[in-house]
Amino acid sequence: xxxxxxxxxxxxxxxxGMLLFLLAAGLTLTFGIMDLVNLAHGSMYMLGAFVGATIFxxxxxxxxxxxxxxxxxxxxxxxxxxxxxxxxxxxxxLDQVLATFGLILFFNELVQVVWPLDGLSVxxxxxxxxxxxxxxxxxxxVYRLMIIGxxxxxxxxxxxLVAKTRLGMLIRAGAADRTMIYALGTNxxxxxxxxxxxxxxLGALAGILMAPILGAxxxxxxxxxxxxxVVIVIGGIGxxxxxxxxxxxxxxxxxxGRSFLDxxxxxxxxxxxxxxxxxxxxxxxxxxxxxxxxxxxxxxxxGSQTR
Amino acid sequence: MKSKITLVIAMxxxxxxxxxxxxxxKLGFVTTLSTPAAVIGNDMRDAVELALEHIGHKMxxxxxxxxxxxxxxxxxxGKQATERLVTQDKxxxxxxxxxxxxxxxxxxxxxxxxxxxxxxNAGPSQxxxxxCHENFFNISWQNDQTPMAMGEVLNQRGVNSLYVIAxxxxxxxxxxxxxxxxxxxxxxxxxxxKWPDQIDWAAELSKVKAANPDGVFVFYPGKHGPAxxxxxxxxxxxxxxxxxxxFTVDSISLPxxxxxxxxxxxxxxxxxxxxxxxxxxxxxxxxxxxxxxxxKYPSFYxxxxxxxxxxxxxxxxxxxxDMSNVDGLRAALxxxxxxxxxxxxxxxxxxxxxxxFYSREVVEDSDGVWTTSVRETVLEMHQDVYAGECSM
Numbered sequence: 001x002x003x004x005x006x007x008x009x010x011x012x013x014x015x016x017g018m019l020l021f022l023l024a025a026g027l028t029l030t031f032g033i034m035d036l037v038n039l040a041h042g043s044m045y046m047l048g049a050f051v052g053a054t055i056f057x058x059x060x061x062x063x064x065x066x067x068x069x070x071x072x073x074x075x076x077x078x079x080x081x082x083x084x085x086x087x088x089x090x091x092x093x094l095d096q097v098l099a100t101f102g103l104i105l106f107f108n109e110l111v112q113v114v115w116p117l118d119g120l121s122v123x124x125x126x127x128x129x130x131x132x133x134x135x136x137x138x139x140x141x142v143y144r145l146m147i148i149g150x151x152x153x154x155x156x157x158x159x160x161l162v163a164k165t166r167l168g169m170l171i172r173a174g175a176a177d178r179t180m181i182y183a184l185g186t187n188x189x190x191x192x193x194x195x196x197x198x199x200x201x202l203g204a205l206a207g208i209l210m211a212p213i214l215g216a217x218x219x220x221x222x223x224x225x226x227x228x229x230v231v232i233v234i235g236g237i238g239x240x241x242x243x244x245x246x247x248x249x250x251x252x253x254x255x256x257g258r259s260f261l262d263x264x265x266x267x268x269x270x271x272x273x274x275x276x277x278x279x280x281x282x283x284x285x286x287x288x289x290x291x292x293x294x295x296x297x298x299x300x301x302x303g304s305q306t307r
Numbered sequence: 308m309k310s311k312i313t314l315v316i317a318m319x320x321x322x323x324x325x326x327x328x329x330x331x332x333k334l335g336f337v338t339t340l341s342t343p344a345a346v347i348g349n350d351m352r353d354a355v356e357l358a359l360e361h362i363g364h365k366m367x368x369x370x371x372x373x374x375x376x377x378x379x380x381x382x383x384x385g386k387q388a389t390e391r392l393v394t395q396d397k398x399x400x401x402x403x404x405x406x407x408x409x410x411x412x413x414x415x416x417x418x419x420x421x422x423x424x425x426x427x428n429a430g431p432s433q434x435x436x437x438x439c440h441e442n443f444f445n446i447s448w449q450n451d452q453t454p455m456a457m458g459e460v461l462n463q464r465g466v467n468s469l470y471v472i473a474x475x476x477x478x479x480x481x482x483x484x485x486x487x488x489x490x491x492x493x494x495x496x497x498x499x500x501k502w503p504d505q506i507d508w509a510a511e512l513s514k515v516k517a518a519n520p521d522g523v524f525v526f527y528p529g530k531h532g533p534a535x536x537x538x539x540x541x542x543x544x545x546x547x548x549x550x551x552x553x554f555t556v557d558s559i560s561l562p563x564x565x566x567x568x569x570x571x572x573x574x575x576x577x578x579x580x581x582x583x584x585x586x587x588x589x590x591x592x593x594x595x596x597x598x599x600x601x602x603k604y605p606s607f608y609x610x611x612x613x614x615x616x617x618x619x620x621x622x623x624x625x626x627x628x629d630m631s632n633v634d635g636l637r638a639a640l641x642x643x644x645x646x647x648x649x650x651x652x653x654x655x656x657x658x659x660x661x662x663x664f665y666s667r668e669v670v671e672d673s674d675g676v677w678t679t680s681v682r683e684t685v686l687e688m689h690q691d692v693y694a695g696e697c698s699m
Contacts, residue, residue: 005517012509118346118530121563124541131543139516139543144509213541214506215534217343223504258498258510279475279499 004136009259010252015144017251018151022206023224024231024243025158026199032238033174034089034192037096040080040103041228042221044200048073048207049216050111053122056211062125069208070201077200081193089192108218119217147209154202158240171195175238227254230286234293236303246301250286257282332371332623332630335392336612337385337403337413340377344529346559347405347608348377351427353601354609358616361596366620369628374398378409380503385409389416399630400425402615405528405608407431407450407477418442423636427615428608431477432484435659436693442633444640444658446618447611448580449691450481451488453553454526456578456664456685458489461522461551467492468520470548472511472535474502474527482526482553488692495520506534512542522549533560536572545571552577556669558606561677573677575669580660581610581649582667582681589617589646604678610648621645652688657697661690 023045030038051072056065080103088096111119123129124143131139162168170191173181182188207216214220231250235242261282265274293301336355338348355373364371374396378385385406392398393416401417402425404410410429417424423442426434430449434440461469469492473479479499487494496518498511515523523544527535532555539550556564556577564572583594583604593613597605605613618640625639626632643654652662664686667679 002517005513008513008516009510012513015509016507117349118343118559118563121533121537121567123567129541141541141543143541213538215530215537217530219342220506223506255510258500259514275497279501283501 004138005259007134007136008138008140009255011140011144011148013252013255014248015148015251016255017248018148019206019210019224020228020231020251021151021244021247022154022202022209023228024235024247025154025240026202027225027228028232028235028238028240028243029171029175029195029199031232033171033178033195035178036085036089037093037100038085038199039097039100039225040107041199041203042225043104043107044073044077044203044221045207045210045224046111046216046218046221047076047107048204049122049211049214049220050115050120050207052204052208053120053211053216054115056122056125056208057120062128066205066208070204073204073207074197074201077204078193078197081196085196086189086192104222107221111216111218115216117218119215119220120211121215122211124212143212150205150209154205155244158244162240167191167194227286230290232300234290234300236297236300239300239302242300242302250289253285253289254282257285261285330369330628332366332369332400332628333396333398334371334373334619335376335389335396335398335401335403336373337376337378337388337392337401337409338612339380339405340375342380344380344405347529347606350559350606350609351403351405351612354597354605354612355616357593357597357600358613361592362616362620366623367628369623371620371623376403378404378406378413380406380409382406382408382412386412386416389413393417393420393422398422400619400636402619403427403612404429407481410434411477414440414443421633423633423640425615425619425640427611429478430481430659430691432481432693433477435657435691436696439657439697439699441637441658441699444618444654446615446660448662448664449659449693450478451485451693452664452686452689452691453578453580454482454485454524455489455689455692456666457524457551457553458486458491459685460576460578460666461486461490461492461524466522466549466551468495468518468522469493470496470515470518470520470523472498472500472508472515472523472525474505474531475499476502478528479526486524486553490524492521503529503531506531508535508538509542512538512544515544515548516542520548522551525550525552525555527552528554530560532556533563536564537567537569540569540571550575553579554607556679557608558583558604558678559608561669561679562603565677572669573671576666576682577679578664578685579607579667579679580662580664581607582665582679583610584678584680585648585650585665587646587648587650590648590650593648604676614648617645617647618643655690655694657691657694657699659691659694661688663687664689 027041030036052065052069055068128143134140231246235246262275262278338351339345340348376388376392400423404426405428407429418440426445428447430445435449473483622636622639626635652660655661663684666682666685670680672678
């Protein structure tokens with residue numbers, strides 16, 4: 001195995017992990033604190049991609065696209081929370097699944113009405129569209145490095161918010177025992193709306209950042225949201241730290257599995273069989289990992305014990 | 308009381324309705340009309356509508372009606388749409404199908420009902436070989452053939468080492484098997500990706516970089532094609548490694564490339580059984596009319612769909628519009644006597660075409676629009692490799 005390839009794939013894994021973290025952080029907050037199963041989180045990611053891409057194509061400034069689209073989509077998220085989701089908090093999880101699945105269908109159709117059917121193709125910003133030489137002769141995409149950087153910045157910001165601020169204290173308390181903070185007189189409605197808006201903003205940011213790589217497409221949210229749910233289950237529902245670590249592990253397992261599983265399997269079974277089996281097994285790896293985590297730690301890696 | 312009588316009359320009318328309208332041929336067309344892949348399905352539907360216009364909505368003396376079914380880019384949904392066409396709409400012939408996995412899931416529904424099924428795109432090996440059926444016809448190509456032609460092109464160009472990337476589903480497997488059949492150089496790496504979920508190829512492109520081959524062979528139909536090519540160019544591979552594609556760059560994706568000013572695709576080579584500038588009268592009429600009506604070049608999906616309508620027309624006319632004469636229809640379809648857009652071809656014993664495959668290149672036309680142009684014949688009157696396994 002070549003070290004250069006291993007390092008490059010590790011970077012790819014971390015980049016995928018950072019994308020998952022941006023999605024999972026919002027998801028774990030809404031699930032952990034509001035006890036809301038929000039399948040439509042992927043729709044916010046998709047909206048982020050579309051709105052961000054539109055502003056970028058119109059203005060030519062990627063930074064402006066991020067600065068405008070994140071609050072815009074967060075606003076849409078808050079509207080959805082106030083108009084639709086607020087009535088569902090006391091309901092059964094299955095009702096929430098049904099309602100938010102309906103939102104997915106609604107938003108998927110909406111973007112097909114507003115934007116072209118086959119979505120938007122988004123160019124890379126010129127100043128990030130090149131590769132830099134790293135050690136061992138690796139040439140790595142600056143854009144993907146920027147995504148890793150953005151993930152780190154968000155992770156630090158979330159740490160400060162959750163660990164050092166009053167809002168963060170309420171978030172942690174809400175994740176541990178929702179009823180108690182309600183009883184202590186916190187304006188729970190406002191807290192929920194703020195948390196939901198924050199989660200949506202992070203999802204939208206993920207969407208904009210991925211738009212140049214993947215384009216903006218109707219239905220792009222569903223492909224990633226399942227994995228984001230796997231991440232929050234592994235990390236422990238309600239834990240931002242857990243979602244960061246679980247996202248990185250999941251990203252690495254998925255990417256490294258796709259890259260090296262055939263080589264690894266070839267040590268045990270014939271090369272032909274290994275090459276045939278590897279794609280199927282590598283797409284299952286993260287689910288196998290989730291099962292193992294749940295077997296030993298049913299609450300997830302950093303799950304609250306009080307729930 | 309009065310309303311009850313009305314109801315009874317209405318019910319009687321519904322009972323006799325199928326007989327009353329038996330002078331109409333009803334065709335079911337299954338394609339993708341929702342999800343982003345609907346851009347392909349819409350192109351096919353446009354071509355079917357154009358064909359109907361050209362024949363005046365008549366096949367011989369009978370009126371023809373096409374009912375569309377949406378497979379939602381999903382084998383299960385495709386099977387359900389097919390079932391609706393067969394049992395509810397009671398169509399005489401089912402045709403269409405972009406995706407091999409959708410066709411494989413839906414085929415038995417039509418064939419078990421004793422009806423004729425015609426693929427206007429998907430050509431999975433299963434239906435060409437052991438699983439061939441007397442009532443199944445393919446009017447496009449068998450999946451392996453186009454990449455086999457590409458393998459020949461790679462040999463001619465002296466590509467000594469090749470990296471293969473394709474999605475993991477029925478057609479992807481056929482494409483990889485196809486290129487391996489004819490390519491004589493060394494295959495230094497192969498990746499099959501999850502379909503249609505995987506849209507980020509960072510890991511695969513890193514492996515390509517490490518393997519450093521002469522060329523990369525890729526099959527990504529639909530919206531995956533432009534996404535892959537963009538990531539390929541961004542990864543720093545373009546210029547170092549040549550990209551060879553099948554069914555990845557087409558008239559649907561080319562306007563997108565042009566819009567994004569990705570001039571890297573100009574001059575790139577692919578193989579195909581047809582091209583918009585293939586020189587014959589039927590093709591010229593089709594391409595001109597399509598461009599006039601829809602303001603864009605037709606894709607190969609559109610050409611095949613148009614061809615399929617003309618193909619069915621030749622059979623319906625042969626039996627004088629008597630759709631219950633399945634033996635007669637079958638015999639006429641085996642003859643395949645109509646002016647195809649691809650020019651000369653014949654129907655093989657396994658009901659897959661025996662035809663030419665050409666190399667074609669992305670060029671700018673006289674109006675500055677990016678399109679594909681035919682270069683040379685790579686495989687002449689080529690029969691698919693599974694025909695021998697078929698016995699019917």
